[in-house]
Amino acid sequence: MVSPLKRQRDAILANQLAAAMPQAGTVNTDSLHIKLIELEEDRKRMRAQFNARADRTDHKRNVLIPKYKPLAETYLAAGEKYENPIFSTLIVWLFDIGDLSTAIDWCLKAIELELPTPEFIRRDWPTFCADSVLKWAETQAEHGHSIEPYFSQVFAKIRDDWRLHEEVNAKWYKFAGYFLLRDDEGKPRPSAIADKATLEQAKAFLQQANEYHSKIGVGTMISKIDMRLSALETGKNL
Template identity: 35%
Template sequence: MKAKKAAAKDDQLAQSYEAESIRQTAEDYEQFQLLVNALEQDQKRLSGLAPGDKDKLKEKELIPKYLPIAESYLESGDSYRNLVLVEVIIMLMDVGDIPTALELAYPALAQKQPMPPRFKKVNLPTFVCDNVLNWANAQLARGEPVEPGFSMTFDTLLEENWKVPREVVAKFHKIAGDIDLKNDQLEHALEHFVRATEIDPAGAKCSTKINQLKKKLDR
């Protein structure tokens, strides 16, 4: 039942974001559609490949081919539904190049670019946040840096009030707390863990850390 309710909420968020998403089409629509068709044909080459081979094809051929096109679009100052831009963001996320993906994702989110049709239950802000969270957890586990990508995404998420599930916001607070804890910023860590629990009481799972920090801080 909880899973169904969560899925329904995700559907509502995706639909709400889609309703607000950018509607304009490219001025030279026919030329742009040729580009989209070329991208779709290239993506068909991915079907049937093993995950590792898919990433190699993206890294060696597809991203180098389409990334300059996405960057050129953003540099032009144009604003229209751009499937190529969003597909490049997705490919960059898939291969783990989060910093480059975020350089494209922030302006794409500001334009309210929609996800491709195959993503029926996830909007762009949720997709970006989920990938940043997974990347940050992996980076922290390896003892590698997560900044500035993590904080920039977290700050923008809150400032721009991105349409994401509350559980996503709670996860950001939890990771922020872990980072503060690692840096001996105990007061800030406690604040983040408490906020994560307030947002997602059942899923945050921060109770032990909260109790431990309260003892250290004599609260």
């Protein structure tokens, strides 16, 4: 059951949506208000119907995203700035199904427009994007798959534009450092790396991670990098 406060908020948003999309012709406040209610009901129905995360992801990919994506695309095409729960929810779902190309592009647009995240997400867009892409990259790396171009795209934002919590930054820099140190089995092992520049870059990432959060746990790996660099300097094979 939709609360009176939620109903009032959706009505206000529906008015904003209708005012911003006059070119749609058949679009009106009532129909948009219905779409917002439908969205909430679809979310509740999905949670009640599917327990497994994989089943919910499939439902989003096959049913919900095709249903609501045209509305989000219409919103983007309008070029207006106003809160749109359909658009913001679609961003989250696109991350969920692994469509990172669209998800990141839309997330950056939401940041540009200073839009809030959906009510069920308790993080801002930069943090949500960072967490989502790092989780994806960890899974990709674990299975030996490429993490590009999405890892570098978001890492550049983290380094140059976004001010995130120190622990979030630390996790990213730690992953970046460990990723450079991977051996043939995908494990971080400095002794498997013969290129000094790669070792030094990995060390710089890990030192930065430690500066952001001293409990991130990279001290031992930094020591191993130093040992490897020393071995390469002296010609020893460690």
